[in-house]
Amino acid sequence: xxRHLQLTEHGKLKHFLSIEGLSKRLLTEIxxxxxxxxGISEHQVxxxxxxxxxxxxxxxxxxxxxxxxxxxxxxxxxSADVLNMNIATSATSKGESLLDTIRxxxxxxxxxxxxxxxxxxxxxFIAQHTAPHISVINAGDGQHAHPTQxxxxxxxxxxxxxxxxxxxxxxxxxxxxxxxxxxxxxxxNTLGVAEVRVIAPKTLLPAHVGSMGVIPLHVxxxxxxDVDVVIMLRLQKERMNSAFLPSESEFFKCYGLTETKLQQxxxxxxxxxxxxxxxxxxxxxxxxxxxxxxxxxxxSNGIAVRMAVMTMTLGHHGGAA
Amino acid sequence: xxxxxxxxxxxxxxxxxxxxVGSLCIADGKILQVLTPPADFTPDLTINAKGQIVCPxxxxxxxxxxxxxxxxxxxxxxxxxxxxSAGVTSLCLPPDTKPCIDSPAVVEYIxxxxxxxxxxxxxxxxxxxxxxxxxxxxxxxxxKQAGCIAVSNAHAPLGNLLILRRAMEYAGTHGLLLMCRxxxxxxxxxxxxxxxxxxxxxxxxxxxxxxxxxxxxQALELAQLTGCRMHVSQISCKQSVIKxxxxxxxxxxxxxxxxxxxxxLSENDVLPFDxxxxxxxxxxxxEDGHYLRxxxxxxxxDAICSDHQPHDLDAKLGAFPETEPGIASLETLLPLTxxxxxxxxxxxxxxxxALTQKPAAILGxxxxxxxxxxxxxxxxxxxxxxxQVNEQTWHSAGxxxxxWQQSLIGKVTHTIQGxxxxxxxxxx
Numbered sequence: 001x002x003r004h005l006q007l008t009e010h011g012k013l014k015h016f017l018s019i020e021g022l023s024k025r026l027l028t029e030i031x032x033x034x035x036x037x038x039g040i041s042e043h044q045v046x047x048x049x050x051x052x053x054x055x056x057x058x059x060x061x062x063x064x065x066x067x068x069x070x071x072x073x074x075x076x077x078x079s080a081d082v083l084n085m086n087i088a089t090s091a092t093s094k095g096e097s098l099l100d101t102i103r104x105x106x107x108x109x110x111x112x113x114x115x116x117x118x119x120x121x122x123x124x125f126i127a128q129h130t131a132p133h134i135s136v137i138n139a140g141d142g143q144h145a146h147p148t149q150x151x152x153x154x155x156x157x158x159x160x161x162x163x164x165x166x167x168x169x170x171x172x173x174x175x176x177x178x179x180x181x182x183x184x185x186x187x188x189n190t191l192g193v194a195e196v197r198v199i200a201p202k203t204l205l206p207a208h209v210g211s212m213g214v215i216p217l218h219v220x221x222x223x224x225x226d227v228d229v230v231i232m233l234r235l236q237k238e239r240m241n242s243a244f245l246p247s248e249s250e251f252f253k254c255y256g257l258t259e260t261k262l263q264q265x266x267x268x269x270x271x272x273x274x275x276x277x278x279x280x281x282x283x284x285x286x287x288x289x290x291x292x293x294x295x296x297x298x299x300s301n302g303i304a305v306r307m308a309v310m311t312m313t314l315g316h317h318g319g320a321a
Numbered sequence: 322x323x324x325x326x327x328x329x330x331x332x333x334x335x336x337x338x339x340x341x342v343g344s345l346c347i348a349d350g351k352i353l354q355v356l357t358p359p360a361d362f363t364p365d366l367t368i369n370a371k372g373q374i375v376c377p378x379x380x381x382x383x384x385x386x387x388x389x390x391x392x393x394x395x396x397x398x399x400x401x402x403x404x405x406s407a408g409v410t411s412l413c414l415p416p417d418t419k420p421c422i423d424s425p426a427v428v429e430y431i432x433x434x435x436x437x438x439x440x441x442x443x444x445x446x447x448x449x450x451x452x453x454x455x456x457x458x459x460x461x462x463x464x465k466q467a468g469c470i471a472v473s474n475a476h477a478p479l480g481n482l483l484i485l486r487r488a489m490e491y492a493g494t495h496g497l498l499l500m501c502r503x504x505x506x507x508x509x510x511x512x513x514x515x516x517x518x519x520x521x522x523x524x525x526x527x528x529x530x531x532x533x534x535x536x537x538x539q540a541l542e543l544a545q546l547t548g549c550r551m552h553v554s555q556i557s558c559k560q561s562v563i564k565x566x567x568x569x570x571x572x573x574x575x576x577x578x579x580x581x582x583x584x585x586l587s588e589n590d591v592l593p594f595d596x597x598x599x600x601x602x603x604x605x606x607x608e609d610g611h612y613l614r615x616x617x618x619x620x621x622x623d624a625i626c627s628d629h630q631p632h633d634l635d636a637k638l639g640a641f642p643e644t645e646p647g648i649a650s651l652e653t654l655l656p657l658t659x660x661x662x663x664x665x666x667x668x669x670x671x672x673x674x675a676l677t678q679k680p681a682a683i684l685g686x687x688x689x690x691x692x693x694x695x696x697x698x699x700x701x702x703x704x705x706x707x708x709q710v711n712e713q714t715w716h717s718a719g720x721x722x723x724x725w726q727q728s729l730i731g732k733v734t735h736t737i738q739g740x741x742x743x744x745x746x747x748x749x
Contacts, residue, residue, distance in 0.1 A: 020522075098638075120525050120526075120594070120640065120642060124593065124594045141640070144524035208517050211522070212521060
């Protein structure tokens, strides 16, 4: 179902909702297209006319400044018109249904929805019910998926490690609530890494994590042993209030990334984080700002990857000249 | 009144251990004679049931009709039509209407509506607590006098175990059956799917099986303590089957049912984010389904119910977790029950008993059997007739079923309630 929903009959990307069901070839095409856009940000004129005349709506049912901004920049650099809708504070809270919001925007002849929503499956729902000429990009739905974040992480890993084969990757922290982790796991496995480990206390791992193609571990020192990539996840403060964890300091003791713990990884291991980081909760400042950290590169790569996905879904393949 | 002769059908009546081809005679609204008609019987209406099965009308332990309070989803009129087309001649209405069934006035209202809809056998289940809010006992004696057949708190949680204990004692005082949907709300939380591989993969908030089995264990302990006659509604997992089996083994007077779709579908069948699969309790693992079917085959699970919950379109339009749970399931009850035999090799007599004799016994109704003198509630169905679930064949106002547009085998052709032919299938 995902396959059909996301792809055209010719196997091209129509929507970008989830990594599930996408081939290694297609994921590589996204990375290659992003590669061709990566230089643009450094040009004096940071724009290409690929999406001139297209209207992209950032439909954010959940607040997020960072993700929305990179989508906005990506769209602007492709010369599209961008409309930002922060619905978290407007229409749906007045009782307007998701579908009515979509119908209203459709009537304004837009070409793409970039959707963020607090509930799993929201982007799928919109893709299923929107007019056929509109593409939908999932910018994060509940605990389900955040595929552009996963692809920018893959892009960053490829930049540093050149290939995926043979890599050992550890994802650390709140896997249970993380749409980022779910998408990363699918992308890493599709691209053919050797091993994906997830490291967390049992309270923050999904019930059937074993069926997700990962090795679950609870001791961080053991989990980081010999890995090429360490991905830290953000810990939401509200997890302390619902008996997932006793305290931030205890979490940091067990699962916070420090220089000492990082020594278990390969000497050239890179450290990633989808941001925004909680210093002293999931990562020590000395690591976040240290030589192995690629956290800020992830942010810049995010724009190129989102430009790639936008052009591919709107039918312009091949990227910039 | 009309005299009806049903001839050449295969008569299956589990309560009377009948399975033979023959005739069924109905007169004065009652079953007159089974297998051979009396010599002087002159029917006003003859139904040739050749190739079909004639059995007692089905008794559904849980079907929501959406009235009063949710008539955008269905009405007593529309849903009792659906019931008749499904061979269901008696049904129990859970108390979570709006207002809920916590006063005789609501019971009377439902009774009036049911009579106006020409379907008198709607049995109201009274609310266990006032407003279903789980804190104060409802006026169970008054509810019983008004016609409630049992009491239940439906899906609403109870404040604490002491309230459940008192409710059991009080229901027992008035000889009322207590129907219990086992759920520990603190464990199920905002879950919308089985806490298993599927929910893990799609990031859907999960409901662990322990939310059901822990609540069930507590309820069984209290039933033991209070001597309350308890029926457990819509169990969904292996642990519940085992607990009921043990309780029965040690002599507790407890019965249980499962919803028909739980006997067929598992989490693996759920199409990603398709809200038609959003149901509570959620579709569990393959193993749970296997245990449920085994429980039905060995008698641990006494009855099959539809757990019919029709919805309007809007209720199912949205992101999966925000849609309303429930399946419109009356009309797929028979074909899915037949599939338990064709696909899973469960004895047809057992599955038909789970729709007739067993629920009648649970409710203490003189029904669910083709015993001479009993009210003539009869279902005739063609076990081999394929039909498609679509606008042409469907009667319920709710089209929320995962089986929409699918082909199923087995169709009710005639439904007789109180000796009156109220439904006849027209192959359109």
